[in-house]
Each structure stands twice: as structure tokens, then as C-alpha cells.
Amino acid sequence: MTCATCGTPHNPDKCNGHAKSTGKQCTAWPIKGGRVCIKHGGKAGQVRAAAEKRIQEAEAVKAVVTFGLSREVDPRDALLEEVHRTAGAVAWLHEQVQALRTEDVVWGVTEEVTKDAGEFPGVDTTRAAKVNVWVELWQRERLHLVKVCKEAIGSGLEERRVRLAEQQGAMLAGVIKAILGDLDLTPEQQTTAARVVPFRLRSVASGAAA
Ligand SMILES: [Zn+2]
Numbered sequence: 001m002t003c004a005t006c007g008t009p010h011n012p013d014k015c016n017g018h019a020k021s022t023g024k025q026c027t028a029w030p031i032k033g034g035r036v037c038i039k040h041g042g043k044a045g046q047v048r049a050a051a052e053k054r055i056q057e058a059e060a061v062k063a064v065v066t067f068g069l070s071r072e073v074d075p076r077d078a079l080l081e082e083v084h085r086t087a088g089a090v091a092w093l094h095e096q097v098q099a100l101r102t103e104d105v106v107w108g109v110t111e112e113v114t115k116d117a118g119e120f121p122g123v124d125t126t127r128a129a130k131v132n133v134w135v136e137l138w139q140r141e142r143l144h145l146v147k148v149c150k151e152a153i154g155s156g157l158e159e160r161r162v163r164l165a166e167q168q169g170a171m172l173a174g175v176i177k178a179i180l181g182d183l184d185l186t187p188e189q190q191t192t193a194a195r196v197v198p199f200r201l202r203s204v205a206s207g208a209a210a
């Protein structure tokens with residue numbers, strides 16, 4: 001694009017101002033996130049505020065890409081939605097972990113060997129320290145939640161709004177748990193619910209955005 005002032009195209013990486021001596025585009029670097037250097041207004045409050053906003057927006061877009069979120073909505077809305085559904089999944093998984101017997105949290109059967117010969121026939125069971133799948137999922141989601149919250153706040157969203165989305169997500173998981181409790185499910189149905197609910201919680205926002 002040819003500049004209307006100097007008649008030549010500008011280098012998008014350099015300051016958008018014009019050098020007084022040549023009348024051509026300024027050769028200085030613009031301030032971070034801005035389009036002009038400090039000599040060409042980069043020190044002004046509103047210019048710096050706009051630059052800061054641009055940096056935050058870029059952060060939000062980067063986070064959305066990193067987390068594989070929907071790019072159809074505003075990146076900050078996408079991050080808030082991710083906070084909401086991740087908080088829901090974390091709360092749900094926490095319930096599953098709390099319901100585990102202590103020995104099931106870290107110990108699992110890794111090998112069963114049937115012996116029909118020898119002095120003591122029977123089944124030899126090997127139990128090894130292996131983190132339970134619910135604990136693993138819960139830890140993974142918690143880590144993800146911390147990351148998403150950090151990115152959301154880093155992209156300029158108010159911490160209050162991020163925490164609210166987190167609380168609402170957790171509340172949703174609580175409501176589902178209460179409903180399932182009222183339904184008097186069989187053990188098989190409970191197992192299915194434990195598996196299906198976090199999946200559904202995760203798809204709430206992506207379904208709405210699609
Ligand atoms: Zn120009």
C-alpha cells in the first residue's frame with residue numbers, strides 16, 4: 001500500500017512516522033505492540049495503551065491456537081468458555097477421585113498370572129504403584145485450568161470475570177452430580193455417568209460456538 005504522505009509503500013515492521021530530514025518513512029523500530037517509535041508519538045499515553053491492548057489481543061489469539069479452541073468467537077470469549085468448561089470437568093473429576101478408596105488412588109493391578117503347577121497353585125496378582133486414571137485425568141485438567149486462567153488474565157480479561165467463569169463451571173458439575181444422585185442409578189449407570197459427564201461438560205461451550 002502506497003503511503004498518501006510520502007508516496008512510497010511503508011515497511012510494516014518499522015515506525016509509521018516520517019523522518020523530518022527526508023520526508024520518507026522513519027527507520028526506527030516502533031514501540032512493542034505499537035506502530036510508531038518514541039519520537040513519533042510512541043510515548044503518548046493513548047498510543048501506549050493501544051499498543052498494550054494489541055499485545056494482549058495477540059496473547060489471547062495465541063492462547064486460543066495453543067489450546068485448540070474455536071476461532072469463530074472472540075478469542076477472549078473462547079478463553080472464558082474454556083475456563084468455564086475446564087472448571088466443570090475439574091470439579092467433576094475431583095468428585096470421582098474423592099470417591100476412590102485410598103489404595104485405588106496409587107495402586108492398580110498390573111499383572112495376573114494363573115499358576116496351576118508348583119507348590120502353591122492359584123493366581124498371582126501383581127499390584128504396582130500406578131496412578132489411577134481418574135487421578136491422572138483430574139491432575140491433567142487442573143493443570144490445564146491453571147494455564148487457561150493465566151492466559152485469560154494475561155490477555156486483558158479481568159481476574160474477577162475469570163474467577164466467576166471458574167465458579168460457574170464448578171457449580172454446573174455440582175448440579176449434575178446432584179441430579180445423578182436423585183436418579184438412583186445402578187452401579188453400571190454410575191460408571192457410565194462418570195465417564196460421560198466430563199466429556200459432555202467439555203463439549204458444552206464448543207457445541208454452543210459451532
Ligand atoms: Zn509515508
Ligand SMILES: [Zn+2]
Binds near residue numbers: 017026027037038040
Ligand atoms: Zn519514528
